Every structure is written in C-alpha cells, then in structure tokens.
Amino acid sequence: MPLWLGMVPFAVAYAVTARAAGLSVLETQLMSVTVFAGASQFAAAGLFASGANALGIVATTALLNARHVLYGLSLSRTLPLTRPQRVLAAQFLTDEAYGVAVVRGPQESGGLSFAFLLGAELSLYSIWNLSTLVGALAGAVLPDPGALGVAVVFPLAFLGLLVPLLKGRLTVLVALASGLGAWALSRVLPGGLVILLAGIGGALLGAFLSTRSQNTASQA
Amino acid sequence: MSVLLVIFLMWAVTYPVRWLGLSLGRLHLPPFWLSFLQFVPVSVFAALVLPEVLGSPEWPRRLVACVVGGLLMWRTGSLAPGILGGFAAYWGARLLGL
Incomplete structure (x- = not known):
C-alpha cells in the first residue's frame, strides 16, 4: 500500500510530462503498458521534451534498466521458476515488485512463491497504468503545461528517487x-x-x- | 524516428534484461560490475536532475523548488509532499519575481 502511494504521483507526473512533451494519450499509455519502468519512462518523456536524439533515449533506457538484471539474479536464487513463469514474470519486474517480493515474500506461509511475486507485480502494474491514464487525461485538460511551469515536476520527481538513495x-x-x-x-x-x-x-x-x-x- | 518506434525499442532493451536476470540464477558477476549496476540509479538520477535545474533559463526558481522539495522528501520520506511542496515553492519564487 505505501508503495502505491509513491507510485501514483510518479505515474501521474510522468504522464503529464509526456503529454507536455507532445506525446498522445495513446503513446503515453502504450509506454506504461509495454516498457513499464517508471524512471526510464519519465527520463524518456523529459528527453522527448528536450528534442533529444531517439537513439539517446533508447540507450538511456537500456542503461537505467540494466539494474533489473540484479533483481532477476537475486530472485532466481531464492525462487526457482519454470521457463513460462520466467517469461511472464520478466515483463512486470520492477524495483518495487522486487522489494516487496524479497521483504514480504519470505513472511508468507510456504515462503516466497511465484504466485506471490506475480501478484505483487500485477498489482503494481495495474496501479501504474491506471495512474498513467489519469495523468494523461488530466494533461489534456490543463490549458498550457508550459505556462503552468509543469516542467519543474521532472527534476522534482527524480530528486524524489535520488534522495532515498x-x-x-x-x-x-x-x-x-x-x-x-x-x-x-x-x-x-x-x-x-x-x-x-x-x-x-x-x-x-x-x-x-x-x-x-x-x-x-x-x-x- | 517515430515515437512508436522509440517506445518499441525501449521495450526491446528492457524486457530481455529482466528475463536474463531471472534466467541466470547461478551466474556470478565480478564485484566491480555488481557495484557498477548498483551505482547506475544514483548516477543517472543525478545526471537527470542537475542540468534540468542549473541549465534552465529559470534556474533560480527551479533551485528553490528543488531545495524545498528535496528537504521535504528527506524529512517525510515520501514523494508526494516533496513534489507538491516543491511545485508550491516554484510558484512562490515565481510570484516573488525571482
């Protein structure tokens, strides 16, 4: 639950930034459905806004998400998964899901299971996508994001990720x-x-x- | 390059990495590269924040916003008050003519 509270403003802020950068509601949402990686989606939205090179955006995404290999390595040591389970779990693996799985998973009766991991992943995935939609639609209602100074939300949101680290x-x-x-x-x-x-x-x-x-x- | 293609490529560099980690449970990375991967978020987040603040034409307002927002995030340990407080501070600075 506390994780959802953290995700909602971040997803909304991502969506507002993406819309301000000129992405359509569909494109903004599509990124949340496919990529599903908060920091790199937000970074991409900021880079789209600054007119950055497309390959630069993809390379930044690759660099940011390279850390996910660590979560996979760590999880697969404590939780043996079959091939179909890996194929499915990989799509929804994020920092937050990993955190919940390793902290709360062992407290479940029977320990960390695939069902628990997927449940954590999917609940975060639903919240993330729902909040994206809200933000994307809110972004369409706002008169002019530039005049409102919405661009300052971008460094603020990343500061919010940076400070706890x-x-x-x-x-x-x-x-x-x-x-x-x-x-x-x-x-x-x-x-x-x-x-x-x-x-x-x-x-x-x-x-x-x-x-x-x-x-x-x-x-x- | 179209936005849709960029989104597809972003997904194409994200999914395989997640899958790879889950599939390589017995692999041992050298300590240097494990440490490298652990430092990537700190490093990238800082690289995203500072130029957006100091390199902006309205940098004094953004600096005020980030100092206030950063302090709130640090004290409360959560994101929402930091973003809202920082945004309010940005508008405060703007209305004061900074």
Missing part, C-alpha cells in the same frame, strides 16, 4: 560527480548522450571507489 559519502560523491558532469556536458552535447555518458561515468566512479575500498579493507 543518498546513503553515505560515496553515493553523495557519485551523485555530485555525475550531476555536475552532466551539467558541464549539457553545454556542448545533446541531452540523451549527456545522461548516458554522465550516468556511466558516475557508476564507474562508484564501482571503482567501492571495490578499491573493499580490497584495501580485505588486505588490511
């Missing part, structure tokens, strides 16, 4: 390096490429610093 000095350092790097790059390069380069650069920095500190810790 800032735990400890290393994550703050990575965020600052990537954010300031992106700002500097955005003066000379197109939007999609900036996110991709700064995103990869920041994650490499984080991986380098964290594995280095682990190595020195294990040697000491």
Whole structure:
C-alpha cells in the first residue's frame, strides 16, 4: 500500500510530462503498458521534451534498466521458476515488485512463491497504468503545461528517487560527480548522450571507489 | 524516428534484461560490475536532475523548488509532499519575481 502511494504521483507526473512533451494519450499509455519502468519512462518523456536524439533515449533506457538484471539474479536464487513463469514474470519486474517480493515474500506461509511475486507485480502494474491514464487525461485538460511551469515536476520527481538513495559519502560523491558532469556536458552535447555518458561515468566512479575500498579493507 | 518506434525499442532493451536476470540464477558477476549496476540509479538520477535545474533559463526558481522539495522528501520520506511542496515553492519564487 505505501508503495502505491509513491507510485501514483510518479505515474501521474510522468504522464503529464509526456503529454507536455507532445506525446498522445495513446503513446503515453502504450509506454506504461509495454516498457513499464517508471524512471526510464519519465527520463524518456523529459528527453522527448528536450528534442533529444531517439537513439539517446533508447540507450538511456537500456542503461537505467540494466539494474533489473540484479533483481532477476537475486530472485532466481531464492525462487526457482519454470521457463513460462520466467517469461511472464520478466515483463512486470520492477524495483518495487522486487522489494516487496524479497521483504514480504519470505513472511508468507510456504515462503516466497511465484504466485506471490506475480501478484505483487500485477498489482503494481495495474496501479501504474491506471495512474498513467489519469495523468494523461488530466494533461489534456490543463490549458498550457508550459505556462503552468509543469516542467519543474521532472527534476522534482527524480530528486524524489535520488534522495532515498543518498546513503553515505560515496553515493553523495557519485551523485555530485555525475550531476555536475552532466551539467558541464549539457553545454556542448545533446541531452540523451549527456545522461548516458554522465550516468556511466558516475557508476564507474562508484564501482571503482567501492571495490578499491573493499580490497584495501580485505588486505588490511 | 517515430515515437512508436522509440517506445518499441525501449521495450526491446528492457524486457530481455529482466528475463536474463531471472534466467541466470547461478551466474556470478565480478564485484566491480555488481557495484557498477548498483551505482547506475544514483548516477543517472543525478545526471537527470542537475542540468534540468542549473541549465534552465529559470534556474533560480527551479533551485528553490528543488531545495524545498528535496528537504521535504528527506524529512517525510515520501514523494508526494516533496513534489507538491516543491511545485508550491516554484510558484512562490515565481510570484516573488525571482
């Protein structure tokens, strides 16, 4: 339930941004039905608005969703799935569904099951798509999103995803390096490429610093 | 490129990754790349936020919005008050002529 409360404003904000970027109600909804990945949908809406290159949008999506491989790896270690189950579960796997499955799943009688995973996934999927529809239709009613300053919702929404992740000095350092790097790059390069380069650069920095500190810790 | 094609390609790079993870339960990624994947969200979210604030023609208003919104998100631990409060702060700054 608390997850739904978090998803609804995010989905509505995504839909309003997508509509402001010139996507139709159908296109806005189609992205929620197929891609079903909040952060990358929102990023794509912002990039559409800034007129970014299409391949940049796709590459940013690929980078953002590369982390889903981690959720799959983690889930498949505790929950053996048949091939049809994997094919189905993969479409609806998100950060939130993974979180619910690993935290609440083991508390169920009989432990984490495919039914529990799919149930969590589908409930989030329904809420996400319903909220998208509401936002997309609301976006059509608003007179002029530009004049209302709706564009500020985009950085605010991502700030909302970023803030809970800032735990400890290393994550703050990575965020600052990537954010300031992106700002500097955005003066000379197109939007999609900036996110991709700064995103990869920041994650490499984080991986380098964290594995280095682990190595020195294990040697000491 | 049409919007529909972009949406299809976005799906085409998302679904297989999810499926791959579920199908490779016994694979062990080197610690460096596991760490890389864990840092991707922090890094990408920051790269999306900062240029949208500092690089905008109305950057003082957006900065006010994000400082207020960020503090609300941090204190309340939830998204909705942050977005609403940040949006209100944006309008406050705008009406004050910032």
